[in-house]
Amino acid sequence: MLQNNALLAQLKQDIRANTPRAQGTIKATDKGFGFLETEDGTSYFIPPPAMKQVLHGDRIEAAIKEDGDKKQAEPEKLLEASLDRFIARVQLREGRLAVIPDHPSINQPLKARIKRSLDEASIADGDWVVARLVRHPLRPDDRGFFTQIDELVVKRDDPAVPWRVTLARHALEQECPPAAEAWPLQEEGLTREDLTAEPFFTIDGEKTRDMDDALRVETSDDGWTLTVAIADPTAYVDESHPADQEARTRAFTVYLPGQNVTMLPEALADDLCSLKPEVERPVLACRLQVGRDGTLGEYRFFAATIRSQARLVYDDVSDWLEGVNDAAAPAAAIAPQLEALRDLAQARAAWREQHTLVFKDRPDYVFDLDDAGNVLDIRTETRRTGQRMIEEAMIVANACCADLLSREVGHGIFNVHHAFEPEKLDPALEFLAAQGIEVEREQLSELPRYRELRRALDDREDAWLDARLRRFQGYTNMSARPGPHFGLGLPAYATWTSPIRKYGDMVNHRLIKGVLKGEAAPAEASQRLTEQLTERRRLNRMAERDVKDWLYVRYLGQSLDQGTVYDADIIDIRRGGMRVRLSANGATAFIPAPMLHSDRNQVAIDDKEGRIQIAGEPCYQLGGTLRVKLVEAREATRSLVATPAE
Structure with missing residues (x-):
């Protein structure tokens, strides 16, 4: 009776209009489910079936629905795909062609076709290719993920894989430029x-x-x-x-x-x-x-x-x-x-x-x-x-x-190079004030004043303060005009x-x-x-x-069973654990939170402050040091996993 009824259409429209929505970025997990992370820090659960419509890093709009006392995100609209041009490995199974993106958080095969100008016979299972995402389930009229292989980067057994794949990932040239037949000196009108x-x-x-x-x-x-x-x-x-x-x-x-x-x-x-x-x-x-x-x-x-x-x-x-x-x-x-x-x-x-x-x-x-x-x-x-x-x-x-x-x-x-990005000046001032360091805005934005501040901060010899302050600091840029x-x-x-x-x-x-x-x-x-x-x-x-990173994994992965203990600096603290740099060779490794203590509930990580407590006691902080052992070398993601040494 309600079929094709204007009242039904209006009812659906009203329900949609009254359903709360949020925009954010997809964070996938290795267990099939994921989260929608919004800019204000809110996180919404996404169940495994819905995660099949999105990829890690996608920016989407989702409907927020109640599931008991919990809220879930239901993906509805793609705002920006995380994949466009990407590096992948070929997967050939029973004549079916797919690619697996070379990404630490995307490991699902995506159906693929080969660009017409490529020789299909030259592409084999395990080869490294440049691919492009051409269909996405959240786009209108697209029913699933689909990709196109645009370029063969390197064969799977080539010793140059780390170099070829890395250069291709960043769209950098693989070879030196060609030479001219001759290089005569130019007539420049200069007296040498x-x-x-x-x-x-x-x-x-x-x-x-x-x-x-x-x-x-x-x-x-x-x-x-x-x-x-x-x-x-x-x-x-x-x-x-x-x-x-x-x-x-x-x-x-x-x-x-x-x-x-x-x-x-x-x-x-x-x-x-x-x-x-x-x-x-x-x-x-x-x-x-x-x-x-x-x-x-x-x-x-x-x-x-x-x-x-x-x-x-x-x-x-x-x-x-x-x-x-x-x-x-x-x-x-x-x-x-x-x-x-x-x-x-x-x-x-x-x-x-x-x-x-x-x-x-x-x-x-x-x-x-x-x-x-x-x-x-x-x-x-x-x-x-x-x-x-x-x-x-x-x-x-x-x-x-x-x-x-x-x-x-x-x-x-x-x-x-400015010490602090303009938009980070106020947060940097607030951070310093919270540490009992009262400074004027000009001390962060004017070079002579900043020199004085930097020396005063260096005299404190506070590695945690220095590491935290770096989060607000700027990068060197090229400019046509002079600047400090x-x-x-x-x-x-x-x-x-x-x-x-x-x-x-x-x-x-x-x-x-x-x-x-x-x-x-x-x-x-x-x-x-x-x-x-x-x-x-x-x-x-x-x-x-x-x-x-690739070479570190290959080299250090050969000696995991030796139980070597390394001195390390803590360079980053995240909700899932902390990153360290090995003093002996410069390699970075991740220590997952479960490896910090046998009872995960005893581990309290404050990623904003860069500190970790265990059983209520301060144990680790940015800029600090510890001794670690490597326990895993993952070549697929070019990452090392470590644990604190006993």
């Missing part, structure tokens, strides 16, 4: 000073091929004269050259354990532009004065030609300067320069300690790999004298570049010392050359370019982290 007779030298890692900086140090009564000579790829590549267009897209050389994917063709990066010993190379140079007290004096940029007289290695230089037994002495023309550079670096470090910001050193972890990509060892490398000298030389050279571009051009590619770099404590910072590896440095090279030639300043870099540089740098760092 002949410095080939001066004893320049380079200091790099033992395996470095793209050597982009050479130094010359002279001592005077007032301090030192430092000449920084930088490789000059823009002498070979103008802005219209295909290699420049490709470099602009790539933005950076990608450095991964065991593999580099260069920004410029290898013929340029590792040969013509590399400042190899005993060969003439065009450079862009800066000759600058550093006082005995570490102050930076006058400087001058100019084009030149040099011939490096020594290719030195960090450890060898450090051994000699630090008096390590049997350390080989450098050539007579180089040895006094190294001693002078050590003294200059110490003076600059002391000046920065007083006038800028200096943060604690963190070790680097180096992977020794065989030809098949297997990890032989993970070594800890600390910053020694050799690295410190080069670091200080590059900082003063880049400070000079920032000053020149700010005064003479008004724009360039600057590294701008809070991390270095400098009013402006613009790099030009790595043009082989960074496209922004190539841009700055061209601007410096324009100043030398007296040309009118060109238009400033577009926001699109600076955003692209910032984003590509982020992707490169994520790719490096992802490959390392």
